[in-house]
Amino acid sequence: MYLLVLVLCFFNQGFAQAEGEDQSPEANEKLSLRMSFDVYKINDDYKLVAKARVKINNRYQFISDVNVDFYTGESDAQIHLGKGVTNEKGEASLIVKSNQISAQTTPYAFSVLAQNNSKYDDEEKSVMVNSGQLKMDLMEEDSVKTVKLFVGALDSTGQVVPMEDASCQLYVKRLFGKLPVGDAESTDEEGQVTFEFPGDIPGDEKGNITIIASIAENEVIGNIETNQIMAWGQPITEEYFFSKRELWSARANSPISLIIIVNAVLIGVWGVIFYIFLEINRIHKIGKIS
Amino acid sequence: MDINKVQSNEQIEKDLMPRAFGPYGKLWVVFLLFIGGIGLYYYVQQLRHGLVVTGLRDYTTWGIYIANFVFFVAISLVGSLMSAVLKLTNVKWRTPLTRISEMIAVAAIMFAGLIIIVDMGRPDRFLNVIFHARIQSPITWDVIVITTYLFISMLLLYLPLLPDLAIMRDRFKTIPKWQQKMYAFMANNWKGTSEQHKILNKSVMLLSVMIIPVAFGIHTVTSWLFATTLRPGWDSTNFGPYFISGAFMVGAGAVIATMFVFRKFYGLHKYITLDHFDKMGRLLVLLSLVYLYFNVNEYFVPAYKMKGSESAHLKELFTGAYAPLFWSVQIGGMLIPIIVLLFKKGRTPLIMFVISIMVIVGAWFKRFLIVIPTLHHPYFPMDQAPEAWSHYTPTFAEWCITGGSLAGALLIVTFLVRYFPIIPVEETIEEQKGGTNELNIERGYQPQIEKI
Numbered sequence: 058m059y060l061l062v063l064v065l066c067f068f069n070q071g072f073a074q075a076e077g078e079d080q081s082p083e084a085n086e087k088l089s090l091r092m093s094f095d096v097y098k099i100n101d102d103y104k105l106v107a108k109a110r111v112k113i114n115n116r117y118q119f120i121s122d123v124n125v126d127f128y129t130g131e132s133d134a135q136i137h138l139g140k141g142v143t144n145e146k147g148e149a150s151l152i153v154k155s156n157q158i159s160a161q162t163t164p165y166a167f168s169v170l171a172q173n174n175s176k177y178d179d180e181e182k183s184v185m186v187n188s189g190q191l192k193m194d195l196m197e198e199d200s201v202k203t204v205k206l207f208v209g210a211l212d213s214t215g216q217v218v219p220m221e222d223a224s225c226q227l228y229v230k231r232l233f234g235k236l237p238v239g240d241a242e243s244t245d246e247e248g249q250v251t252f253e254f255p256g257d258i259p260g261d262e263k264g265n266i267t268i269i270a271s272i273a274e275n276e277v278i279g280n281i282e283t284n285q286i287m288a289w290g291q292p293i294t295e296e297y298f299f300s301k302r303e304l305w306s307a308r309a310n311s312p313i314s315l316i317i318i319v320n321a322v323l324i325g326v327w328g329v330i331f332y333i334f335l336e337i338n339r340i341h342k343i344g345k346i347s
Numbered sequence: 348m349d350i351n352k353v354q355s356n357e358q359i360e361k362d363l364m365p366r367a368f369g370p371y372g373k374l375w376v377v378f379l380l381f382i383g384g385i386g387l388y389y390y391v392q393q394l395r396h397g398l399v400v401t402g403l404r405d406y407t408t409w410g411i412y413i414a415n416f417v418f419f420v421a422i423s424l425v426g427s428l429m430s431a432v433l434k435l436t437n438v439k440w441r442t443p444l445t446r447i448s449e450m451i452a453v454a455a456i457m458f459a460g461l462i463i464i465v466d467m468g469r470p471d472r473f474l475n476v477i478f479h480a481r482i483q484s485p486i487t488w489d490v491i492v493i494t495t496y497l498f499i500s501m502l503l504l505y506l507p508l509l510p511d512l513a514i515m516r517d518r519f520k521t522i523p524k525w526q527q528k529m530y531a532f533m534a535n536n537w538k539g540t541s542e543q544h545k546i547l548n549k550s551v552m553l554l555s556v557m558i559i560p561v562a563f564g565i566h567t568v569t570s571w572l573f574a575t576t577l578r579p580g581w582d583s584t585n586f587g588p589y590f591i592s593g594a595f596m597v598g599a600g601a602v603i604a605t606m607f608v609f610r611k612f613y614g615l616h617k618y619i620t621l622d623h624f625d626k627m628g629r630l631l632v633l634l635s636l637v638y639l640y641f642n643v644n645e646y647f648v649p650a651y652k653m654k655g656s657e658s659a660h661l662k663e664l665f666t667g668a669y670a671p672l673f674w675s676v677q678i679g680g681m682l683i684p685i686i687v688l689l690f691k692k693g694r695t696p697l698i699m700f701v702i703s704i705m706v707i708v709g710a711w712f713k714r715f716l717i718v719i720p721t722l723h724h725p726y727f728p729m730d731q732a733p734e735a736w737s738h739y740t741p742t743f744a745e746w747c748i749t750g751g752s753l754a755g756a757l758l759i760v761t762f763l764v765r766y767f768p769i770i771p772v773e774e775t776i777e778e779q780k781g782g783t784n785e786l787n788i789e790r791g792y793q794p795q796i797e798k799i
Contacts, residue, residue: 146731308481319482323491329557330498333506336550337535340509340543344536 087178091117092125094169094182097280098189103153107169109143111177119147123177127151128168129158135168163188163211189278190217191225193270195254195287202254202289206270208244210277219248223272227252230267230284238268260290356776360514362617363772365765371612376761379754386751389744390465398468400744406729407722407739412466414714415749418597419459419756420493420569421590421710425598426452426500427562431555440626442778443618443770447605449504450769451598454759456497456565458752465748485571492565499558505533506551510773513537526766566590573717579660580721583649589641593710596634600684600706603627605760607700609769618770621696628694631706635685642681660724668738669720672712680709 088111097104109123123143128135138157141149149169158165168183192207206225209217223244228235238258244250260266269284302310368376393400403410429448433441464470480487512534519530537543567587574586583589603624610619649657650665664673684702687693693702719739729737741749 145733304483306483308479308483311482315482319488319491326495326557326561329553330495330502333502333550333554336546337506340546341536343540343542343546344538347538347540 088112088176090120090123090171090174090177090180092169092171092180092182094167094184095280096167096184096186097282098186098191098278099282100284101155103155103158103165103167103186104150105138105153105167105169106148106150107141107143107171107182109147109149109171109177109180119143119145120177121145121147123147123149123171123174125149125169125171127153128170129153129166131166132168138167163215184279186279187211187277189220189272189275189281191270191272191281191283193268193283193285195268195285195289202256204252204254204268204270206244206250206252208248208250208272208278219246220244220277221246221248223248223275223278225250226271226273227254228269228271229258229290230269235269235271254289256289256291258290259293260288262292262294264288264290264292266290359776359779360518360772362615363768363770363775364515364518365767365769366613368765369612372761372765376758379758379761382754383751383758386748386754389747390751392744393465393748394470400742402740402742402745404736404739405732406725406736407719409466409718409722410739411715411719411741411745411749412462414711414718415752416459416462416466417569417590417714417718418711419455419462419752420566421594421597421714422601422707423452423455423459423496423500423598424562424566424591424594425602426503427558428595428598429602430503431558431562434555435559439778440623442774443615443623444602444606444627445507446504446767446769446771447609448598448602449500449507450760450763451601451605452500453497453504454756454763456493456500457759458756460493460497461755462749462752465752485568485575488568489565489572492561492568496558496561496565499554499561503551503554503558506547506554507771507774508533508767509535509537509543509547510539511768511771513539514772515768529766563591566594573721577726578721579656579724580717583645585641585644589638589645592634592638592641593713596631596638596681597707597710599627599631599634600703600710603631603699603703604707607696607703609764610696613769615770618775624696624699625691625694628688628699631699631703632685632688635681635688635706639681639685642677656724656726660721663720663723664716669716673716676709676713676716679705680713681706 091110091112093108093110095106097106105127107125107127108119109125110117110119112118121143125141125143127138127141129138130136138153139151141151143149153167164185164187166183166185168181170179170181171177172179188211190207190209190211192209194205194207196203196205204227208220208223208225210220212218221244224241225244226241227238229238230236236258238255239252242250242252254268258266265286265288267284267286268289269282271280271282272278273280275281300306300310302312304312304315306312389400401410401412425448429441429445434445464473467473476486476490480490512530516527516530516534519527567590570586570590573581574583576582606619606623606627609615646661646664650661653661663669684706687698687702693699723738
C-alpha cells in the first residue's frame with residue numbers, strides 16, 4: 058500500500074509536469090509565422106536582423122530553425138544577399154558589406170523571406186533604409202576627453218546634409234553587451250553633438266575600450282552605429298588566481314597541504330590493504346608447510 | 348525447534364552450506380536477468396545516442412542515476428555497521444548477519460561505481476577522471492574512497508570466509524570440477540592452524556577498525572558532492588552526518604529484508620531467530636531516530652528562516668509539486684517505521700519485513716528528493732531556455748537502466764549466496780561449542796522458542 062502511494066505520488070508529479078510540455082503543433086498543420094525585420098548600419102556595413110515567432114497556446118514564442126533568405130533591391134530586381142537560420146532566440150542575422158549594395162541607390166530596400174519551411178507558412182518583410190552618416194571624433198583637450206559626433210543624411214543628389222535633432226547615445230562595449238554612458242543628446246543645426254567622456258570606466262590591461270555612438274529608430278536614417286577603440290579606460294590588471302596554489306586552481310596548482318593530506322591518507326589506508334594482502338600470502342605459505 | 352539445543356557440527360554444515368537454486372530461486376534469477384537485460388539494452392541505446400535518451404538537460408544534470416548512486420553508497424554502509432561497529436562493540440548476536448551485510452555492501456558499492464559511469468555522457472573518458480584528477484575536487488575524493496571501500500569490503504567478505512571455504516573444499520566432492528577448483532583456490536591453503544587463525548583474526552580486526560573511518564569517509568564525501576556547492580537544499584553543514592545516519596538506517600533495513608527472505612527460503616530459523624529480528628528492530632528504531640533528528644535539523648532550521656533562495660525549494664517540497672512524495676517518504680519511510688518498531692509486536696519477522704521494504708523504498712525516493720528539486724532552483728534565472736528544461740521527468744530508458752542496476756546488485760547477492768555460506772559456518776560451530784549460543788550466555792536471558 059505504501060509502495061503504491063509512493064509510486065502514485067511520484068507519477069502524479071511527473072505527469073503534472075508532462076502535461077505542461079505538450080505544446081507542439083500537430084504534425085501536418087502549418088503555423089502562421091510572424092516576422093520582424095530590422096536593419097542596422099554599423100560603420101560602413103549593414104546588419105540585417107530577422108526575428109521569427111509563432112503563436113502557440115495564445116502566446117507568441119520565438120522559433121528556432123526557420124530558414125530565411127535576405128535580399129536587397131526592389132521586388133522586380135532583387136539581389137540575393139545570403140541565407141540564415143533562426144537560433145533559439147528566433148533570430149537570424151546577416152552582415153552586408155557596403156560593396157554588396159554599391160549598385161543600389163539610397164534609400165536602400167532590404168527584405169527577408171522565410172519560405173519552404175515544413176512547419177510554417179511563408180512570410181516576407183521589407184524595409185527601406187535612407188543611408189545616413191554618423192562620424193565620431195575622439196579628442197582630449199586639457200585632460201578632458203571629448204566625443205564629437207556628426208550626423209548627416211544623404212539627399213537625392215548623394216550629398217550629405219546635416220541632421221538636426223537626431224538623438225544620439227554613447228555606449229562602451231562590455232562583455233555581455235553595451236553599457237550606456239550618460240544620457241542621450243540631440244544634434245544641433247549643424248548636425249553636431251558633443252559628449253564629455255568619463256575617465257573612470259574600466260578598460261583592458263592597456264586601458265583600451267570600444268566607444269560606440271548609436272542612433273536608434275530615427276525616422277530618416279533608421280538605426281546607425283559607429284565605434285572606435287581608444288585607450289580612455291582605466292587599465293585593469295587582472296589577478297590570475299588560477300596560477301596560484303588555491304582550492305579553485307587547476308590540478309597543476311593544487312595546494313601543497315591538500316596534496317600532502319590526501320596522499321598521507323591514501324598511503325596509510327592502502328598501506329594497510331597491501332599489508333593484508335601480504336598476510337593472506339602468509340596464510341597461504343603456512344598452509345603449504347603444514 | 349529449540350535453538351538452545353546444540354546442533355552437531357554436521358547438522359550446522361548441512362544447514363548452512365550453499366545449495367543449488369530451487370524452483371523459486373531459478374525463477375528469481377530469471378526475473379533479475381530479464382530486468383538486467385532490459386537495462387543493458389537501454390544502456391546500449393544510451394551509448395549510441397547519448398544522454399539525450401534521458402530526461403537530463405542543462406538544468407537538471409543529475410537525475411535518478413545520481414539518486415540511485417547515493418542510494419547504493421548508503422546501503423553499502425551496512426557492511427561497516429555489522430562487521431565493524433557491532434564487532435568492535437562486542438555484540439555477539441551479529442554473527443549470522445555479518446556475511447549477509449558484507450554481501451550487500453560489496454554488491455551495492457560495485458553498482459555505485461558502475462552507475463556513476465552510466466551517468467557519464469562519455470564513459471570512454473572515465474579514465475580521465477583518474478589521469479587528470481584535480482585533488483581539490485570532491486569528485487576525485489569520491490572515486491578514491493569508493494575504490495578503497497570496495498577493496499576493504501571485499502576483504503572483509505573474503506577473510507572470514509576462509510575457514511568456510513576450506514570446509515567446502517574438503518567436503519564438497521560431488522560438485523563440478525570448476526567449483527572444486529574455485530573453492531580450493533579461494534581457500535588459500537587454509538588448514539585452520541592456530542597461526543593461521545591468529546593472522547586471520549588480526550587482519551579482520553585491523554580491517555574492522557579501518558573500515559569505519561573509510562565508511563564515514565565514503566558517505567561524507569558523497570554528501571560533499573552536494574554540500575560543497577551553494578545550491579539551496581544542498582548548502583548545509585549538516586549533510587555529512589545526515590547522509591551517514593540515513594545510510595545506516597537504510598542499511599539496517601536492507602539486512603532485515605534480506606535476513607527475512609533467506610531465513611524463509613533457506614529454512615534458517617534455527618540460526619536467524621526471533622531474537623535477531625527483535626535486536627535488529629531495536630537497532631533500526633535507534634538509527635531511524637538519529638536520522639529523524641538530522642531531518643529536523645535539515646528542514647526545520649532553513650524553514651524557520653525561509654531565506655529567499657531556500658524558500659522556493661522548501662515550498663516545493665512542503666506544499667508544492669514534490670509535497671506528496673516528500674511527505675510520503677518522511678511519514679512512510681521514517682515515522683511509521685519508528686512508531687511500529689517501538690512496540691514488541693511490531694518487531695515480528697513479517698511486520699519487520701514490510702517495514703524494512705518501506706524504509707528501503709522510502710530511502711530511494713528520499714535520495715531522489717535530495718538530488719533533483721534543488722536543481723530546479725538555480726541562482727541564475729532560467730532565461731531563454733526551453734520550458735521543458737525547467738523540470739525533470741525520468742524517461743523510460745532511465746527507469747530501465749536504473750532498474751537494471753538494482754537487479755544487477757540483487758543478482759550479485761543471489762549468486763554469492765548460491766556459492767558461499769550465508770551464515771559463517773565455522774564461527775557458528777565455535778559459538779555452539781559451549782553447548783549453547785554465546786549470545787544467550789552473555790545476555791543471560793531465555794531465548795524465544797520458535798516452531799518451524
